[in-house]
Amino acid sequence: MNLGFRRLVMATVVSGLFSGMSSIAYADSTNDLVQALISKGVLTEEEGALLMKGRSNEVEVQKKKESKSWTSRVNIRGYVQNRVTKMIGDDGDDRANPVDLWSDRSVGTDESINSDKNFLIRRARIIIFGDFGDHLSYYIQPDFASSAGTTGNIAQLRDAYGDINIDKARVHRVRVGQSKVPYGFENLQSSSNRLAMDRVDALNSAVRDERDTGAFYYYTPENIQALFKEINDKGLKHSGNYGMLAAGFYNGQGANRSDVNDNYHFVARATYPWKTESGQIYEAGIQAYSGDYQPSTGAYRRTATTSVTAPGVFTKDSVTTTKGIKDERVGVSFIMYPQPFGIQAEWNWGTTPGLDVAQNRIEEKHLQGGYVQAMYKIDNFQFLDTNGTLIPFIKWQYFDGYNKAEQNAPKNEVNDWELGVEWQLAPEVEIMAEYHRMKRNNLVTGNRAGTQDYQSFTADAIRVQVQYNF
Incomplete structure (x- = not known):
């Protein structure tokens, strides 16, 4: 098998592997693989660049999609x-x-x-918190050890607020909802x-x-x-x-x-x-x-x-x-x-x-x-x-x-x-x-x-x- 034909086969295989991979999960590993093939002379730099063409944009798009998922x-x-x-x-x-x-x-x-x-269970708190985008942070905290009269261990809201981050560095923010008074x-x-x-x-x-x-x-x-x-x-x-x-x-x-x-x-x-x-x-x-x-x-x-x-x-x-x-x-x-x-x-x-x-x-x-x-x-x-x-x-x-x-x-x-x-x-x-x-x-x-x-x-x-x- 001559060198040009071998490179063609390898490029086809690698390209097929890339198309089956999740962009976000394998972004680093695929880049490493291409670089390894180039260093061993299996692919030229031009062929490696051709394979990776457009992959960077795909990765960024996928990252943005996943970053908007509520689970993250x-x-x-x-x-x-x-x-x-x-x-x-x-x-x-x-x-x-x-x-x-x-x-x-x-x-x-x-x-x-x-x-x-x-x-006595004095406090039993579960806190749900996170960021959604660059300009919103949220915080929700119920307490499951509150009391009403002689009945204890009742769920009651403690905090439920959002921080509106006016700038990405969070130097300026406005908190709206039920929260601690400063x-x-x-x-x-x-x-x-x-x-x-x-x-x-x-x-x-x-x-x-x-x-x-x-x-x-x-x-x-x-x-x-x-x-x-x-x-x-x-x-x-x-x-x-x-x-x-x-x-x-x-x-x-x-x-x-x-x-x-x-x-x-x-x-x-x-x-x-x-x-x-x-x-x-x-x-x-x-x-x-x-x-x-x-x-x-x-x-x-x-x-x-x-x-x-x-x-x-x-x-x-x-x-x-x-x-x-x-x-x-x-x-x-x-x-x-x-x-x-x-x-x-x-x-x-x-x-x-x-x-x-x-x-x-x-x-x-x-x-x-x-x-x-x-x-x-x-x-x-x-x-x-x-x-x-x-x-x-x-x-x-x-x-x-x-x-x-x-x-x-x-x-x-x-x-x-x-x-x-x-x-x-x-x-x-x-x-x-x-x-x-x-x-x-x-x-x-x-x-x-x-x-x-x-x-x-x-x-x-x-x-x-x-x-x-x-």
Whole structure:
């Protein structure tokens, strides 16, 4: 067989193989094959170029087709948190003064409104997210461990929003839907990423469930995006990318709740991370919001033997209103990321609806409070066949204010200490345990017959959580 004829046969075979291959799946391998045949002298460069003619365009067209397939744009992840609490000492055993932690139903005594305080699924989240094209990112997160009355493990929507990316670099984007309101570092930090069991009352009381329905603009320069990514990749307990600058409008009543007073809340936030020559990363921020909030009301027990009707809602001019009471705050944040030692602190001040028990009315009240947390990150912590991360921490929180989202916007005075440790034994499993010294108000309305509502209590608890990430 002469050389020209052999080349003709080989070219025909290779061409036939190409026509049967998927362009996207074999683009690299076919190009390698042609180059190999050229290098061995089976094909000339001209013959190789002839065979590949038009193939590049086919590959690009196929890539674009497949990139538009919804299956290539969907990602799924999630986490589950299982908790158990053991009350210690005899604090809170008084039937006339029960213990209830509004943020965690596993905390309490036999005299609490939820007397069964054994194992609890605190969160069970599945997150569906991805990009569709260059200008849309989406995020949907239901929680399968929500509660309604005494029934637990009910599915409820947490997030459902789209990010409209104005530019391909995602420096400018607008988020529309139900999402977290950009107020407070810890509020924005995922519960799967937070050290302590619960968010602090002083800032978490600003936005019910940290979320609302609205539209928010985020500005994040590319260098700040890169630093945010570095913080997250190093496992330094970041809050996520909520912009270097943020501003937006939202309904103001909280997640999964309709607006009731035809009044928007406005929020603005600025945060700035920086990295020193030593590699230490810091972040400082300031945020504020303003609006009118209409609290829910109901009958409650002013004393153990005296019940009163639902309180009225009044403006500062003592006028009854259904349009809400001034609700505004300003807060500051500072974080020294744990490398290995870290500090996280926030404080805020403001005006909020609050219950005046003596006058049985909800009116404009002042509040202030925050927290300080210190932590130490120990990498390469080995136990048996694990090689994980250990992060011991201590946290103090203080609040002198009111919880507007709870029925009757009751007074809430908090002075708590937490001492704990998180063990990330593998990326998919985390175990956390803490001692929690509580000194705060019981915010449950109608807790027990013959019990005064909204009393303060002191209690001690050992709390344990096992978290699965997938």
